[in-house]
Amino acid sequence: MTRFSPANLRLAQEIIGLYPVAKSATIPLCHLAQEQDGYLADDSMAQIAELVGCSSAEVLGTASFYEMFKMHSVGKFCLGVCTNISCQLLGGEELLDHAEQTLGIRPGGTTADGLFTLEDVECIAACTEAPAVQVNYRYFHRLTPQDLDQLIEELRSGALDDVVPAHGTLGKVRQDLGEDRIANITPPEDQTEPVWVRRHRELAEAAAAADAGTPSAVGNDS
Amino acid sequence: MIGTVTPASKVAEGVPAVVSSRFGVPDGHTLAGYTSSGSYKGYEALRQVLEMSPAQVSSVVKDATVLGRGGAGFPAGVKWGFCPPGVWPRYIVVNGDESEPGTYKDRLLMERDPHQLIEGCLIAAYAIGAAQVFLYVRGEMPHAQERIAAALNEAYAAGLIGKNILGTDFSVDIVLHWGAGAYIVGEETALIESLEGNRGMPRLKPPFFPAAKGLYMAPTIVNNVETLANLPWLFNHSVEQYRSVGTEASPGTRLIALSGHVNNPGIFEVPQGTTTFRDLFESEIYGNGIRTGHELKMFIPGGASAPWFFPEQIDLPLEGRLIGGQGSMLGSGAVVVMDETTDAVRAALRLVRFFARESCGKCTPCREGTTWEEKILQRILDGHGRPSDIDLLLDVADNISPGPYPVAADPSNDLEAIPFPPRQTTICPLGPSSVAPITSAIRRFRHEFEAKIVQRDLISVSSEPFAEVPAQSSLSHEAAGHV
Numbered sequence: 176m177t178r179f180s181p182a183n184l185r186l187a188q189e190i191i192g193l194y195p196v197a198k199s200a201t202i203p204l205c206h207l208a209q210e211q212d213g214y215l216a217d218d219s220m221a222q223i224a225e226l227v228g229c230s231s232a233e234v235l236g237t238a239s240f241y242e243m244f245k246m247h248s249v250g251k252f253c254l255g256v257c258t259n260i261s262c263q264l265l266g267g268e269e270l271l272d273h274a275e276q277t278l279g280i281r282p283g284g285t286t287a288d289g290l291f292t293l294e295d296v297e298c299i300a301a302c303t304e305a306p307a308v309q310v311n312y313r314y315f316h317r318l319t320p321q322d323l324d325q326l327i328e329e330l331r332s333g334a335l336d337d338v339v340p341a342h343g344t345l346g347k348v349r350q351d352l353g354e355d356r357i358a359n360i361t362p363p364e365d366q367t368e369p370v371w372v373r374r375h376r377e378l379a380e381a382a383a384a385a386d387a388g389t390p391s392a393v394g395n396d397s
Numbered sequence: 398m399i400g401t402v403t404p405a406s407k408v409a410e411g412v413p414a415v416v417s418s419r420f421g422v423p424d425g426h427t428l429a430g431y432t433s434s435g436s437y438k439g440y441e442a443l444r445q446v447l448e449m450s451p452a453q454v455s456s457v458v459k460d461a462t463v464l465g466r467g468g469a470g471f472p473a474g475v476k477w478g479f480c481p482p483g484v485w486p487r488y489i490v491v492n493g494d495e496s497e498p499g500t501y502k503d504r505l506l507m508e509r510d511p512h513q514l515i516e517g518c519l520i521a522a523y524a525i526g527a528a529q530v531f532l533y534v535r536g537e538m539p540h541a542q543e544r545i546a547a548a549l550n551e552a553y554a555a556g557l558i559g560k561n562i563l564g565t566d567f568s569v570d571i572v573l574h575w576g577a578g579a580y581i582v583g584e585e586t587a588l589i590e591s592l593e594g595n596r597g598m599p600r601l602k603p604p605f606f607p608a609a610k611g612l613y614m615a616p617t618i619v620n621n622v623e624t625l626a627n628l629p630w631l632f633n634h635s636v637e638q639y640r641s642v643g644t645e646a647s648p649g650t651r652l653i654a655l656s657g658h659v660n661n662p663g664i665f666e667v668p669q670g671t672t673t674f675r676d677l678f679e680s681e682i683y684g685n686g687i688r689t690g691h692e693l694k695m696f697i698p699g700g701a702s703a704p705w706f707f708p709e710q711i712d713l714p715l716e717g718r719l720i721g722g723q724g725s726m727l728g729s730g731a732v733v734v735m736d737e738t739t740d741a742v743r744a745a746l747r748l749v750r751f752f753a754r755e756s757c758g759k760c761t762p763c764r765e766g767t768t769w770e771e772k773i774l775q776r777i778l779d780g781h782g783r784p785s786d787i788d789l790l791l792d793v794a795d796n797i798s799p800g801p802y803p804v805a806a807d808p809s810n811d812l813e814a815i816p817f818p819p820r821q822t823t824i825c826p827l828g829p830s831s832v833a834p835i836t837s838a839i840r841r842f843r844h845e846f847e848a849k850i851v852q853r854d855l856i857s858v859s860s861e862p863f864a865e866v867p868a869q870s871s872l873s874h875e876a877a878g879h880v
Contacts, residue, residue: 193572195529196613201594202577206536227594240596240757242578243536259498260701261656261733263747297580297751298498298701299537302656302731303663312537346542350573351550356559358568359528363613366486370566372526375450 178218183211186349187226193352195362197227205238209343214245245342250285250292252330253342254278255309258295261302270306271295273320277327290331292342313339407682408650408666412642415630415650416623417666419510426544428551431512439512440557442632446520447565454524461631461639462648464669466502467492467583467621468700468728470647470717477525479608480616486528488617489521490607491625492588493534493541496580498701498751499731502652503622505664507534507541510626511548515571517625519558520632522569525618529570531592536576545573580755584825585619586611587757598759599825623652623730644670647716653677657734658691659684670716674698677732678711684734691736695841699728701748702830704803704817705837724805724814741842742849745834746774752831763828766797770831782850787843790835797822798829802836812840 179187187207191200204226208219215238217231224231238244256274258267271282274293278286282295301307304316308323315326329335340347359366368376408414418436419425431439446454459474480487491514495503506514518530532549534542549571552558560568574592576582582591586600589612611617627649631639640648647670655677656662665683667676674696678684687693695705698715704725706713713720717727735744753767773790776782783789794802798819806814821829839846 193570196593198594199574199592202591203575206575206577229594237594237596238577240579241536241576244577258747259751260697260744260747261499263744264657264733264735264739297754298496298500300495300501300504300535302499302501302654302733305656305662309537312539314540345536345539345575346546347539348543348546348550350546351553352559352570353553356553356556358558358560358570360570360572363486363528363615366528366615368483368485369526369528370568371523372451374566375452379450379452 178208178212178216178222180211183207187223191226193350193360195360195366198229201227201229201234201237202241205234205244206343206345209244210345211343212248213251213341213343214248248289249342251290251341252310252339253292253294253312254327255294255296255299255312257297257299257301257305257307257309259298261298262306265305267306270308270318270320270323274323274327277324291327310335310339311342312345407663409668409680409682412650412666412668413630413634413638414666415639416506416510416513416626416652417664419513420505420664422509425510426508426512426548428512428548428555431510435510435513437630437633439629440516442629443516443519443557444563445632446523447563447567451524451526454520457632457636458524458628461636462646463624463627463631463639464647464649464717465621466623466627466651466730468497468702468726470727473521473620473624476608476620477521477618479606480525480618481609484616485526486615487525488612488615489518489525489527489530490585490588490592490612490617490619491518491530491532491622492583492585492619493532493538493622494576494583494588495535495538495622495729496583497729497731498748499654499656499697499733500700500729501654501656502664502730504535504538504541506622506626506652507538508544511541511545512552513626513629514545514622515548515552515558517628518571519562519569520628521618521620521625522571523567527569527618529572531572531574531612533574533576533582533588533592536578542573542575549573579757580751581757581825581827584827587825588619589617596757598757601824642668644714644716646670646718651715651730653715653730653732655684655732655734657696658688658736658739659686659734660689661685667715671714673712673714674706674732675711677715678734687734688736691738693734694737694739695735695741695837697731697733697735699726700731701751702726702826702833703728704805704833705841706805707807707841709808710805721817722814724803724816726817741838741845742774742778745838746771746778748834749774749831752827756827756831760823760825760828762797762822763831766793766828767831769793770835774835777846777849780849782846784850786850787839787846791839794832794835798832802832804836804840807841 190203204223209215220234221231224234256271285292308315414436422434424430463473465471579597581587582597584599587597591597607617650666651669749770753771756763756767758764801815803817819829
């Protein structure tokens with residue numbers, strides 16, 4: 176099963192290399208697939224299953240648990256209006272109503288031009304800046320209904336393309352450990368007591384032995 | 398850009414900025430900024446720590462009583478000590494899955510000062526003897542992910558992470574991991590399940606806590622972002638200086654996100670234990686008063702899971718044990734203020750809906766119970782409530798959290814506080830948390846529920862022409878006014 180582009184396949188293998196157990200890379204690889212396609216396709220889940228060594232049903236099982244993975248294509252912009260308590264108190268629900276009217280869709284729906292998907296989202300950790308909105312998880316704070324209309328206009332015109340990448344793209348900076356700097360990413364069963372811990376344990380044991388004056392009587396507490 | 402505001406963060410005179418000193422520094426997120434600005438010099442603490450033994454480092458953290466900032470408030474140093482001796486490898490998982498409604502502090506710590514968190518991770522890894530650190534950042538926070546990835550790359554290149562850190566025999570990898578949107582993953586065993594590539598469902602504990610069997614069934618310490626961010630300041634100063642702020646049981650500072658109906662909402666670093674809610678709401682440097690022209694009706698002292706407080710509790714200090722005795726919790730430092738315009742039923746419904754949506758479905762009382770709680774509250778708000786619905790709500794709640802539920806004292810009705818925590822019929826506290834807004838609202842504002850139900854009764858028995866009965870609908874937000 177192939178769905179990842181060659182470049183993304185290499186990236187996928189690098190990501191797997193960050194974990195002691197390959198299956199831990201399941202969620203990061205689902206994100207990578209969603210970044211490539213805008214949503215998480217069945218083919219992608221099958222390929223991820225091969226890469227991390229489990230069944231594609233297990234990948235679906237994991238992916239379907241999480242809000243962010245979309246199993247079908249969504250709008251270019253996922254517009255999430257927070258209506259949880261801090262935003263509700265300052266007009267989050269009214270802002271969502273307004274967005275429904277402006278876009279002509281209900282939460283969960285996508286506009287006919289394929290540009291916007293509207294979502295009624297839970298707390299997005301911008302509580303002091305209520306009411307808050309995320310577009311493809313980029314924050315917009317303290318919005319009035321007029322601000323929201325302006326935001327939608329600017330998104331539609333492409334004026335915010337630098338700020339808001341297409342749906343699926345999260346952090347644009349990737350971690351690069353550097354081949355020669357990696358300390359020790361190996362399966363758990365291959366790990367032993369870390370060097371610095373052993374050194375300090377042996378120092379402490381030697382000191383205790385010197386204190387007691389009988390070197391043979393110590394070091395048996397493990 | 399539209400509507401983008403820099404959150405305020407101020408510390409009162411005489412209070413050290415332990416974790417927030419670089420929030421306002423434009424390049425505070427870079428390695429150069431970290432080593433040249435703020436309330437201490439970046440990566441100096443790491444150099445000092447590397448000259449100590451792991452046991453000494455742990456005892457400093459224990460002596461300082463660095464309380465966990467994620468919700469439970471358990472001392473980090475004590476938690477570290479729960480790793481069974483001689484069992485390897487050990488892992489550290491950093492909980493950056495901040496999603497408790499009202500909580501907004503870890504995102505700021507990750508976006509504005511990622512190196513502070515990384516240095517905290519390194520200190521913890523050295524003390525515990527960790528083979529690897531996983532920095533689990535909430536999926537919906539790409540800016541935090543970018544800042545942390547960039548900071549990790551800088552630190553790796555500078556020899557601060559990875560093989561032979563600063564030329565010593567200390568070696569550890571820190572790996573950034575993104576979540577994908579699930580509140581329950583903030584629970585530590587669910588976090589571990591998620592990191593293993595599974596559905597984020599909590600594990601049954603006891604018998605095994607993560608410190609004994611966690612990630613890949615190896616000893617694992619799960620610490621909150623803010624908890625670890627405290628460590629660099631601590632090691633640059635002293636246990637005495639750390640303990641000079643706050644109280645004996647709750648030393649140091651903590652970040653509070655103050656939101657809702659106040660004039661100046663924001664993130665504030667305040668002394669634990671001594672600052673009161675009144676200080677937070679009224680002080681000019683903090684909330685600067687309840688929304689002008691309005692008065693306090695109730696407030697949530699520690700995130701959506703915390704039972705509500707009312708004007709009588711406003712003089713309580715932010716002290717974990719004390720707040721627990723008074724029927725609520727400090728939780729994750731999320732204080733939500735609600736004035737008299739707030740409809741208690743509508744607010745309770747929104748909070749309950751959150752728990753219903755976020756229930757992982759593993760335990761029946763939570764999966765079914767939160768769903769029914771939401772349905773019943775929704776029909777009351779819609780004007781379809783039945784006279785028995787209030788008792789029914791409390792009955793459903795009792796199946797998730799049996800017995801008296803924690804609630805604040807109500808002096809005017811001679812009712813005493815019922816202390817925290819609630820009992821639970823579930824594996825994790827999510828289900829029982831959904832009960833908090835229900836019991837808080839019904840105990841204090843039962844008349845608001847009854848008023849909505851009585852109206853519905855009038856509809857069913859009225860002999861008036863149907864058209865003259867006022868319509869009740871959940872969509873009539875405008876008619877209902879601001880919450």
